Amino acid sequence: xxPLSLAEPMVPQSIAKITGKDxxxxxxAELGLVLGEEVKVVSTLGGNVILQxxxxxxxxxxxxxxxxxxxx
Amino acid sequence: MEVKIALAGNPNSGxxxxxxxxxxxxxxxGNWPGVTxxxxxxxxxxxxxxxxxxxxxxxxxxPYTLEEVVARSYLVNEKPDAIINIVDGTNIERNLYLTTQxxxxxxxxxxxxxxxxxxxxxxxxxDLKKLGxxxxxxxxxxxxxxxxxxxxxxxxxxxxxxxxxxxxxxxxFDGSVEHAIAHIEESIEGRVDKRYLRWYAIKVFERDExxxxxxxxxxxxxxxIDEHISDCEREMDDDAESIITNQRYAYIARVVSSxxxxxxxxxxxxxxxxxxxxxxxxxxxxxxxxxxMAAVYWIAMGPVIGTPITDWTNDVLVGEWCMExxxxxMEGAAVxxxxxGLVVDGIIAGVGAVIGFVPQMLIxxxxxxxxxxxxxxxxxxxxxxxIFRKFGLSGxxxxxxxxxxxxxxxxxxxxxxxxxxxxxxxxIMTTCFIPCSAKLPIIGMIAGAFFDNAWWVATSAxxxxxxxxxxxxxxxxxxxxxxxDAAPFVMELPPYHAPAAGNVLRATWxxxxxxxxxxxxxxxxxxxxxxxxxxxGSENGAFGMVExxxxxxxAAVGGAVAFIFVPLGFGTxxxxxxxxxxxxxxxxxxxxxxVCYGFAEVAEAGDEMWSILAADYSGIAGYSxxxxxxxxxxxxxxxxxxxxxxxxxxxxLAAIGYMCGFAYCMxxxxxxxxxxxxxxxxxxxxxxxxxxxxxxxxYLLFRRNPYGEYGERLRGxxxxxxx
Numbered sequence: 001x002x003p004l005s006l007a008e009p010m011v012p013q014s015i016a017k018i019t020g021k022d023x024x025x026x027x028x029a030e031l032g033l034v035l036g037e038e039v040k041v042v043s044t045l046g047g048n049v050i051l052q053x054x055x056x057x058x059x060x061x062x063x064x065x066x067x068x069x070x071x072x
Numbered sequence: 073m074e075v076k077i078a079l080a081g082n083p084n085s086g087x088x089x090x091x092x093x094x095x096x097x098x099x100x101x102g103n104w105p106g107v108t109x110x111x112x113x114x115x116x117x118x119x120x121x122x123x124x125x126x127x128x129x130x131x132x133x134x135p136y137t138l139e140e141v142v143a144r145s146y147l148v149n150e151k152p153d154a155i156i157n158i159v160d161g162t163n164i165e166r167n168l169y170l171t172t173q174x175x176x177x178x179x180x181x182x183x184x185x186x187x188x189x190x191x192x193x194x195x196x197x198x199d200l201k202k203l204g205x206x207x208x209x210x211x212x213x214x215x216x217x218x219x220x221x222x223x224x225x226x227x228x229x230x231x232x233x234x235x236x237x238x239x240x241x242x243x244x245f246d247g248s249v250e251h252a253i254a255h256i257e258e259s260i261e262g263r264v265d266k267r268y269l270r271w272y273a274i275k276v277f278e279r280d281e282x283x284x285x286x287x288x289x290x291x292x293x294x295x296x297i298d299e300h301i302s303d304c305e306r307e308m309d310d311d312a313e314s315i316i317t318n319q320r321y322a323y324i325a326r327v328v329s330s331x332x333x334x335x336x337x338x339x340x341x342x343x344x345x346x347x348x349x350x351x352x353x354x355x356x357x358x359x360x361x362x363x364x365m366a367a368v369y370w371i372a373m374g375p376v377i378g379t380p381i382t383d384w385t386n387d388v389l390v391g392e393w394c395m396e397x398x399x400x401x402m403e404g405a406a407v408x409x410x411x412x413g414l415v416v417d418g419i420i421a422g423v424g425a426v427i428g429f430v431p432q433m434l435i436x437x438x439x440x441x442x443x444x445x446x447x448x449x450x451x452x453x454x455x456x457x458x459i460f461r462k463f464g465l466s467g468x469x470x471x472x473x474x475x476x477x478x479x480x481x482x483x484x485x486x487x488x489x490x491x492x493x494x495x496x497x498x499x500i501m502t503t504c505f506i507p508c509s510a511k512l513p514i515i516g517m518i519a520g521a522f523f524d525n526a527w528w529v530a531t532s533a534x535x536x537x538x539x540x541x542x543x544x545x546x547x548x549x550x551x552x553x554x555x556x557d558a559a560p561f562v563m564e565l566p567p568y569h570a571p572a573a574g575n576v577l578r579a580t581w582x583x584x585x586x587x588x589x590x591x592x593x594x595x596x597x598x599x600x601x602x603x604x605x606x607x608x609g610s611e612n613g614a615f616g617m618v619e620x621x622x623x624x625x626x627a628a629v630g631g632a633v634a635f636i637f638v639p640l641g642f643g644t645x646x647x648x649x650x651x652x653x654x655x656x657x658x659x660x661x662x663x664x665x666x667v668c669y670g671f672a673e674v675a676e677a678g679d680e681m682w683s684i685l686a687a688d689y690s691g692i693a694g695y696s697x698x699x700x701x702x703x704x705x706x707x708x709x710x711x712x713x714x715x716x717x718x719x720x721x722x723x724x725l726a727a728i729g730y731m732c733g734f735a736y737c738m739x740x741x742x743x744x745x746x747x748x749x750x751x752x753x754x755x756x757x758x759x760x761x762x763x764x765x766x767x768x769x770x771y772l773l774f775r776r777n778p779y780g781e782y783g784e785r786l787r788g789x790x791x792x793x794x795x
Contacts (some may be wrong), residue, residue, distance in 0.1 A: 022313070026134055030131035031131060032166045032169070036318075042349070043349055043352050045458060047458075048454065057344065060561065061562075063560060
């Protein structure tokens with residue numbers, strides 16, 4: 001497992017674990033970030049990332065990207 | 073029978089476009105009670121008995137943002153007769169997450185699969201019948217942007233509302249979860265609206281705090297229900313809320329795989345991704361941003377478009393056409409001279425000075441609205457987040473500041489999109505530090521009078537604004553009221569698309585209108601008051617209209633409080649009155665100072681009085697005057713906006729007090745210490761005070777954060793020492 005902030009760009013990744021407060025996790029879930037979901041890092045900017053989740057693009061800051069672990 | 077239809081959907085699903093399409097100009101914009109989330113209501117075009125209620129864009133019915141709280145309490149407590157759920161057809165899986173929750177409410181629902189034109193263009197196929205059968209509601213296709221299908225959807229929703237049929241929500245969850253939910257339904261039956269039974273049961277299963285609070289279940293009953301939930305949790309090895317979320321998505325995935333045929337599946341590079349790879353590139357992002365913004369300001373304020381339009385409005389429209397025409401009429405009709413003076417020099421000149429800014433501001437807002445509609449604004453927030461986080465603000469704070477360069481009123485209102493209350497308050501307190509377009513004449517006056525129109529004066533004004541935000545961010549973040557990390561940055565980036573003229577114009581109008589409205593209310597009233605104070609006074613022992621401005625009431629009032637500004641280098645009654653007049657409207661400041669110095673009328677930047685100013689004040693005093701007026705309390709209209717958005721007298725006072733205090737300190741340091749270095753000020757008591765203030769600010773800036781990691785360690789050490 002590795003944090004999303006370190007995942008290789010443009011390669012589909014499967015979410016293995018999301019840590020952190022319930023409230024934020026719930027909001028991430030609303031946006032489609034749930035266990036087992038396939039995501040792809042579209043671009044990174046100083047640790048902040050833009051993800052493709054389902055058919056949308058979600059921007060996350062570095063701290064959040066660090067909380068989402070992918071299988072790698 | 074009047075029916076109420078709620079429009080619900082994800083942000084960026086085209087909800088606003090559809091609402092505008094359905095209601096046209098029959099809209100009422102207000103606020104949701106108690107919060108500053110915008111509430112829009114309108115009547116359906118061609119069917120006046122159908123009320124369309126626009127809800128804020130939401131991702132689910134579990135409240136995270138203020139918008140979600142508002143939308144949920146509307147749907148649950150006010151119970152619309154029908155719901156139109158707008159679903160972005162190009163992102164159907166994520167959008168259906170909200171849909172499944174809406175259907176559970178038991179209200180007749182029409183799902184409008186929007187952006188169907190894009191779906192078709194992509195070569196994807198959505199089987200509406202299958203989708204409808206799986207969801208248990210009507211599904212229609214629409215393209216709000218092209219004006220396709222929206223009205224049919226609204227008519228169908230109204231029909232369903234009138235039929236008042238009960239809606240059966242589909243079974244979304246696994247057997248054991250559905251079993252537990254059925255059990256809960258039985259236990260709470262009779263306590264909630266029959267239609268909402270399933271929704272409440274699912275919320276109880278999720279242990280939703282608000283719902284449990286509302287239901288007030290007896291301890292015995294709750295214990296019994298809780299056991300059922302816990303059984304499920306053990307069986308699935310997950311918490312109840314995650315079980316619901318995951319099974320919801322699993323259900324949606326099944327529905328989508330049977331009803332939607334995608335031409336290209338999986339993770340492909342879209343045009344938006346290609347643009348994003350360039351505009352959010354590690355190296356190119358900032359330069360591209362700077363170039364785009366420079367172009368925006370060049371068009372709005374530059375010599376080719378912005379300046380000629382502003383000049384024309386000021387000189388020709390207001391000056392020649394309005395003022396001179398009205399003066400001619402009134403003099404021709406032999407109206408009393410004081411009344412002519414009040415109407416022409418007081419009201420028309422005062423309000424006209426404000427109206428002069430409208431064209432420039434509208435151009436700026438057109439461009440910012442285009443950037444927003446195209447989708448670039450969200451990227452700006454993303455790009456700036458990395459930088460803003462360093463001083464305790466989030467990237468979302470940057471958008472209000474950008475708008476603030478046009479006008480502070482819509483800027484303060486734009487802070488609404490920031491979810492975290494602390495961040496929002498801090499943004500409101502600092503956003504007005506950015507020089508708005510009404511402050512430009514002040515900058516022009518100082519640059520002209522003291523610095524030979526040097527280019528660096530205006531540039532430094534923006535720099536002072538940005539620096540003030542940075543300093544304030546760092547200082548405030550170390551106070552208890554603002555402590556804690558900026559809220560995590562999560563934001564959906566909408567796909568880029570060509571701007572829609574309707575959306576851009578509407579957004580521009582909404583922002584510009586808040587400015588125009590005040591020109592005819594607050595500013596109208598205050599110009600009359602200032603005109604009175606400045607025209608009347610006691611002269612030669614009698615009270616009446618005065619010849620010499622120095623005898624006016626205004627001079628008396630200004631002279632009485634001018635001492636406050638002596639340490640800042642501009643303790644004259646004229647400058648004091650100017651600063652107070654600036655509270656009415658910043659662009660008034662130059663005109664009022666002109667009046668104080670005995671000019672009937674001055675050019676926008678007060679060119680006529682430059683020589684007097686240069687003789688009366690030192691250069692550093694002029695600069696200090698400029699800084700004070702840029703940073704201190706904004707105009708009344710912006711203060712009004714701050715009061716509305718803060719929604720608390722205490723915080724409103726804190727915000728305005730902070731701005732004034734900060735402006736005073738900055739000006740004091742600039743005048744006393746800058747003057748000392750330049751040899752324009754001799755060392756005195758106030759110089760010592762300025763040094764102390766500077767030291768205090770540096771301390772606040774560089775002290776360790778008592779609420780950050782350092783504070784945690786410190787408290788930990790103390791606790792262990794005590795034990």
